[in-house]
Amino acid sequence: MTSAGEKIKVLHVTTVSGIGGAERMILDLAGHIDRGRFDLEVASLHGKGPLGDRVRSLQTAYHDLGFGKPLCFPGRVRRLFKAEKYDVIQLHGDTAEVILRPLARQLGAAVVISTVHGLASFASPLRNRLLRHNRRWVDLYISVSAMGEQMLIEKRGVAADRIRVIHPGMPAPGAKDGARAEAMRRELGIPAGQLLVLTVANLRLLKGHFTILEAAARLKQAGPLQAVFVFVGEDRSGGEVARRAAALGVADIVRFTGFQSRVHEFLNAADIFLLPSQSEGLPLSILEAMAMGVAVIATPVGGVPEIIADGENGLLVAPGDAAAVAATLRRLGGEENFRKAIGQAGRLSVEAKFNLRDMVEHYQLVYQQLYDDAPTTP
Numbered sequence: 001m002t003s004a005g006e007k008i009k010v011l012h013v014t015t016v017s018g019i020g021g022a023e024r025m026i027l028d029l030a031g032h033i034d035r036g037r038f039d040l041e042v043a044s045l046h047g048k049g050p051l052g053d054r055v056r057s058l059q060t061a062y063h064d065l066g067f068g069k070p071l072c073f074p075g076r077v078r079r080l081f082k083a084e085k086y087d088v089i090q091l092h093g094d095t096a097e098v099i100l101r102p103l104a105r106q107l108g109a110a111v112v113i114s115t116v117h118g119l120a121s122f123a124s125p126l127r128n129r130l131l132r133h134n135r136r137w138v139d140l141y142i143s144v145s146a147m148g149e150q151m152l153i154e155k156r157g158v159a160a161d162r163i164r165v166i167h168p169g170m171p172a173p174g175a176k177d178g179a180r181a182e183a184m185r186r187e188l189g190i191p192a193g194q195l196l197v198l199t200v201a202n203l204r205l206l207k208g209h210f211t212i213l214e215a216a217a218r219l220k221q222a223g224p225l226q227a228v229f230v231f232v233g234e235d236r237s238g239g240e241v242a243r244r245a246a247a248l249g250v251a252d253i254v255r256f257t258g259f260q261s262r263v264h265e266f267l268n269a270a271d272i273f274l275l276p277s278q279s280e281g282l283p284l285s286i287l288e289a290m291a292m293g294v295a296v297i298a299t300p301v302g303g304v305p306e307i308i309a310d311g312e313n314g315l316l317v318a319p320g321d322a323a324a325v326a327a328t329l330r331r332l333g334g335e336e337n338f339r340k341a342i343g344q345a346g347r348l349s350v351e352a353k354f355n356l357r358d359m360v361e362h363y364q365l366v367y368q369q370l371y372d373d374a375p376t377t378p
Contacts, residue, residue: 007039008371011086011109013065013100014042015093017049018234019259020202021284022092022117025144025168025359030060032171032360038367041084045096050259067099074103081107087374088113088367090142094121098130101137110374113366114138116148118281119302120206122155132156139370142166145282145303164366167306168284169359170291170350176268184269188230188255195227195333198270198294200263200285201277202233203256208276208299209241214322215329217248222326225333229274230255232266267292271339272332278319280304287354290314290346295339297328307354313345 012026019027026042033040042055047064055062063080067073077100089104090113091097097114104112114135121127135156141163143149149165152158190196201207209231216229231254235241245251260266263285267273273289273296282303289296290307296314298304308314315332317324332339 007037008088008367009039009084009086010041010088010090010367011084012040012042012090012092013044013096014051015045015095017044017047017051017064018202019050019054019261021144021168021281022115023051023054024284025117026092027054027058028169028171028356029360029363030055030058032356034364038364041086043080045093045099050261054261067095077103078107081109087111087371090115092117094127094131098134101134105137111139111370112137113370114141116141116143116145116152116281118279119145119148119151120279122151123279128155138162139374140164140366142366143281144168145306147303147306148281164362166359166362166366167354168282168287169354169356170284170287171356172351173264173292176293180265181269184265188228188257188269190228190255193226195225195271195329196269197227197229197272197274197329198232198266198289199229199274200232200266200288201275201283203231203235203237203241205237205240206278207233208278208319209237210244211276211320211322211325212274213241213245213248213250213254215325216250216253218322218326219329220250220253222330225330227329227333228253228255230257230266230270232257232260232263234259263288264292267294270294272297272329274325274329275299276317276319276321276325277301277304282306286314287350290343291350291354293343293347295332295342296346297325297332307349308346312342313349314342 030040041061043063043065045065045067052062066076086109088111089109092115141152141158143165146165149163152163219225245254273294275298277299280302299319300316310316315328
């Protein structure tokens, strides 16, 4: 532990070095935490990726733990922990948690936090047994959703009083910029009068990209609604999503952009945000879209119902139901006033319940409380 009056030193450890929901949350904390009270750093098991550049741009230390070199990894972690003497270790992702939960305690971290983002791993009995066994090394679990809290209790035997739900928070965006929106549409080759339907999610089957493509094929066949579907995210499907688009005859109305750091620019240009996932925690991409006033279509999985009240601040469809997605897109596309009303209601609900200020304050309170309660090392 640090001496009285010094900053509380916090290390966030993530499994990957790309930019997903967990990493965006870490970046928001790094950019807005009280630097007078907290010294926050970030590490990744696999450090060669865009996360490092984004972290460093915030004048925050970033560490590549080099998990891909197993002979060097333990020594690298030991040297880092010995040199920096972290007060709080916050872990993100199953691999980081399995590897570093016991190791963090052995290497002198006074407090270990385990963070639940997505819910897919709870479907694995093997993972549940392993993580249930490791729970004795965790001081506090943080879940981004109430559904995650429920899964921790039911699947991993965590006591309710050892779990804290902290929802993600969004920075307040400015008003939409029409000129920049038109520039983005020209860049994507989307003519005036066509809907821009945006999906921000790495291309994985659980995110529902196949469902979107099937809905796009239905709309294209039926006419006359015209829409272009923009997929922002790394391709983790091995090209399967692109091949399915070609097979369904919709490749001409789909744009694959890959990973993008300027997600805000795409949201600024979007008419509709679509994420028909089969499994979710509490997706930041939905909150980002709602914060921008973009009408959202999603599925009632994981923590999504904690965000969206169907028909009030967004629209919900069943996972895998391409016909329902197509019908909902047609409704929003044909009823501009309704689309704008849904978008505005979404924006107001995010400002009230999922703002960045509250999220940062909740984390600061947790760090301070755990630091104050931790036993002082001799």
